[in-house]
Amino acid sequence: MIVVKDLVRQFKSGDRTIKPVNGVSFELEKGSLASIVGKSGSGKSTLLSLLGALDKPTSGDVVVDGVSLAGLPDGKLTEYRRRDIGFVFQQFNLIPNLSAVDNVMLPMEFAGVRKAARLQRAKELLEQVQLDPEKHSRRTNRLSGGEQQRVAIARALANEPKLILADEPTGNLDEQTGEHIIELLSSLSRDHNTTILVVTHDRSLAQKTERCFRLQQGRLTEEVRTGSRR
Amino acid sequence: MSVLARSVGNAFRNKIRTAAVVAVLAVAIGLALSMLVANQAVGAKVQELNASVGTTLTVNPAGGQGFEGGGEPLTTAEAETAASVANVTSVVGTKALRLQTATTDSTTGTGQQTGPGGGFGPGGQQASVSTNLTAAVDAGTLGNRNNTSGTTGTTGTQPARTLPITATGIGAEVDSTGKALDITSGTGLGDYTTSEAKALVGTSLAEKNSLTVGSTFTIQDKTFTVAGIFDAGTTFGNNAVYVTLPEAQTLAETPDELSTMIVTVNSMENVDSTKTAVQAALGTDKADVTQGQRNLETAVSSLDSVKNISLIAFIAALATAGIIILLIMVMLVRERRREIGVLKAIGARNRTIGLQFVLESLVLVALGSVVGAVIASLASGGIASALISSNTTTTAATTTQRGGGLAGAMPNGAVPGGGMPGGGQGGPFGGASQLLTSVTASVSPGVLAAGIAAVFAVAIIGALVPALLTARIRPIEVLRGE
Numbered sequence: 001m002i003v004v005k006d007l008v009r010q011f012k013s014g015d016r017t018i019k020p021v022n023g024v025s026f027e028l029e030k031g032s033l034a035s036i037v038g039k040s041g042s043g044k045s046t047l048l049s050l051l052g053a054l055d056k057p058t059s060g061d062v063v064v065d066g067v068s069l070a071g072l073p074d075g076k077l078t079e080y081r082r083r084d085i086g087f088v089f090q091q092f093n094l095i096p097n098l099s100a101v102d103n104v105m106l107p108m109e110f111a112g113v114r115k116a117a118r119l120q121r122a123k124e125l126l127e128q129v130q131l132d133p134e135k136h137s138r139r140t141n142r143l144s145g146g147e148q149q150r151v152a153i154a155r156a157l158a159n160e161p162k163l164i165l166a167d168e169p170t171g172n173l174d175e176q177t178g179e180h181i182i183e184l185l186s187s188l189s190r191d192h193n194t195t196i197l198v199v200t201h202d203r204s205l206a207q208k209t210e211r212c213f214r215l216q217q218g219r220l221t222e223e224v225r226t227g228s229r230r
Numbered sequence: 231m232s233v234l235a236r237s238v239g240n241a242f243r244n245k246i247r248t249a250a251v252v253a254v255l256a257v258a259i260g261l262a263l264s265m266l267v268a269n270q271a272v273g274a275k276v277q278e279l280n281a282s283v284g285t286t287l288t289v290n291p292a293g294g295q296g297f298e299g300g301g302e303p304l305t306t307a308e309a310e311t312a313a314s315v316a317n318v319t320s321v322v323g324t325k326a327l328r329l330q331t332a333t334t335d336s337t338t339g340t341g342q343q344t345g346p347g348g349g350f351g352p353g354g355q356q357a358s359v360s361t362n363l364t365a366a367v368d369a370g371t372l373g374n375r376n377n378t379s380g381t382t383g384t385t386g387t388q389p390a391r392t393l394p395i396t397a398t399g400i401g402a403e404v405d406s407t408g409k410a411l412d413i414t415s416g417t418g419l420g421d422y423t424t425s426e427a428k429a430l431v432g433t434s435l436a437e438k439n440s441l442t443v444g445s446t447f448t449i450q451d452k453t454f455t456v457a458g459i460f461d462a463g464t465t466f467g468n469n470a471v472y473v474t475l476p477e478a479q480t481l482a483e484t485p486d487e488l489s490t491m492i493v494t495v496n497s498m499e500n501v502d503s504t505k506t507a508v509q510a511a512l513g514t515d516k517a518d519v520t521q522g523q524r525n526l527e528t529a530v531s532s533l534d535s536v537k538n539i540s541l542i543a544f545i546a547a548l549a550t551a552g553i554i555i556l557l558i559m560v561m562l563v564r565e566r567r568r569e570i571g572v573l574k575a576i577g578a579r580n581r582t583i584g585l586q587f588v589l590e591s592l593v594l595v596a597l598g599s600v601v602g603a604v605i606a607s608l609a610s611g612g613i614a615s616a617l618i619s620s621n622t623t624t625t626a627a628t629t630t631q632r633g634g635g636l637a638g639a640m641p642n643g644a645v646p647g648g649g650m651p652g653g654g655q656g657g658p659f660g661g662a663s664q665l666l667t668s669v670t671a672s673v674s675p676g677v678l679a680a681g682i683a684a685v686f687a688v689a690i691i692g693a694l695v696p697a698l699l700t701a702r703i704r705p706i707e708v709l710r711g712e
């Protein structure tokens with residue numbers, strides 16, 4: 001269960017300050033699948049980085065399963081990112097000189113998973129995101145954008161996090177592969193009780209989530225759904 | 231993929247740059263190792279020279295050295311006085327004789343056998359006695375010149391184109407400079423304090439006269455048996471005979487007299503103070519006390535400065551290697567800021583990332599060390615020689631002159647140990663040239679290993695600073711553009 005309380009993040013650009021996140025509050029049940037939509041530059045990535053403890057808010061707090069991130073020291077925040085969070089970056093942020101498998105194995109290495117176990121799991125995950133097996137050991141800077149995106153998703157799933165934060169996870173994928181990824185994420189929320197928050201421009205993806213939020217002028221509003229989720 | 235594997239991989243990410251970094255590191259490390267090797271080699275040499283200077287003092291009659299000068303001869307009583315001085319471990323008296331080859335011509339010999347004060351040379355210390363041995367050294371130009379000048383006091387025709395042989399009565403199994411005798415065959419003389427018709431003969435003299443252990447020869451019509459053959463290492467030193475001290479005193483007909491005394495001091499540190507004490511005990515009017523091979527000290531002190539220079543250069547080169555690592559790693563950390571942010575964003579601990587960078591720097595240092603060690607093993611000999619020759623030029627020049635002087639004096643029949651520095655040992659000049667060759671030869675794996683360990687220690691320190699800088703990079707870096 002994630003509780004976001006009056007979150008504010010402001011940046012100084014020159015003489016004026018901008019507040020892409022300006023008083024955001026919401027709650028997410030464990031195992032729920034939600035999406036955030038909003039115009040480019042509206043602050044979606046900024047909000048996600050606050051939830052993923054990559055950045056610190058100017059004010060406000062994020063409480064994850066009763067633990068306030070604001071009160072945690074850096075070491076604990078690192079542990080939170082390692083154990084509890086799976087982050088899919090908008091720009092993938094893979095380690096370019098490492099292979100796809102090695103990239104997926106990294107978070108498991110940091111978590112102390114034994115080598116044989118992490119190799120096996122990395123391969124399974126890459127299969128789940130439908131990466132061609134012959135590309136598993138290819139260096140990621142020699143993969144296409146869509147392939148890199150799928151490696152990034154596999155890496156986010158590596159440590160079986162309880163919260164997955166995905167920034168445009170289907171942005172570089174064809175419709176069919178995108179559908180598959182959405183299916184993968186929703187099965188995780190259904191079967192593994194993983195909480196998933198997706199930032200997207202993709203209306204069809206947003207439609208498929210249980211809840212949908214819109215970020216506008218630094219504030220989050222929930223879009224009211226009439227029909228039932230499919 | 232482990233941290234180590236990742237570090238090795240990262241070290242080779244940019245191969246051209248890695249090659250350049252390794253090359254620069256190799257030069258610094260190679261220089262550091264060369265300096266260390268030079269330092270060690272020179273240090274060992276200094277020790278060796280110090281040891282060869284030894285802990286012995288030589289006592290000569292006041293105003294006389296060898297066959298030169300006058301004054302009163304030393305006596306056995308004075309030997310006992312010297313022995314009672316603090317820190318003196320032993321006193322060995324020697325009695326020098328000059329053996330003149332008796333020719334078949336029956337009229338010769340008498341003129342040459344007039345005992346102390348007669349014979350060759352102005353000195354009164356050496357008794358000339360006859361022998362049936364022939365000197366192993368050819369007279370040559372120097373010998374003839376010396377003999378001519380040496381016989382100005384005598385009248386009559388010149389019988390001698392033959393050189394005299396040095397016979398020394400010794401109170402212990404040491405040569406006339408106090409060094410232990412190297413007996414190559416046979417045995418020593420046993421008890422050196424009793425009169426016995428046995429002798430030790432130098433290798434070349436033995437060869438010249440076809441003597442082996444058990445052979446006999448005569449001195450002053452007395453038959454001596456060869457107990458052993460010794461090798462003094464020099465032509466002059468091997469043209470000699472040693473008999474027991476009482477035997478020599480009897481032959482010279484001067485029972486209580488000593489030509490020189492060799493005083494052994496218990497340690498290097500006490501040599502100077504003991505020298506003063508012995509001098510005081512014997513009296514300046516009676517005896518001159520000198521330290522053997524004193525002039526080596528100049529060589530030793532200039533070598534000491536070479537040792538210091540090489541130590542400073544070693545530290546400087548080591549520091550350079552450390553700074554190179556520091557700068558390279560700072561650059562790499564800046565370049566991979568974003569990547570470090572990614573690693574943190576996916577949960578890497580600061581220490582994992584720090585370790586990764588330290589290991590990466592060690593990979594570079596290891597490569598640099600391998601190349602550097604090769605450079606060092608090729609260059610260190612040359613560097614050491616260059617350092618030494620530039621620093622000992624002055625010393626070498628002075629010792630060359632001395633060496634020349636000695637070379638002239640030796641065939642004259644000067645009694646070795648009569649205060650002649652380095653007599654019989656090739657002199658200090660021999661020491662200096664020996665030093666150049668032995669320094670070149672000694673690149674020991676142990677020293678290289680120690681040097682490389684030091685390089686690694688410095689590299690870790692150098693890499694630690696940038697590695698700690700990585701802790702300050704925030705994971706949010708990843709969200710910013712490149």
Ligand SMILES: Nc1ncnc2c1ncn2[C@@H]1O[C@H](COP(=O)(O)OP(=O)(O)OP(=O)(O)O)[C@@H](O)[C@H]1O
Pocket residue numbers: 011012013018020038039040041042043044045046047090
């Ligand atoms: N470190 C920063 N310093 C200054 N301004 C920033 C910083 N990070 C983000 N911004 C600004 O905050 C605003 C929100 O940026 P953000 O990346 O969150 O937008 P976004 O909604 O993810 O956009 P997009 O859909 O294009 O990815 C932008 O105007 C951006 O310029």
Ligand SMILES: [Mg+2]
Pocket residue numbers: 044045046090167
């Ligand atoms: Mg964004």
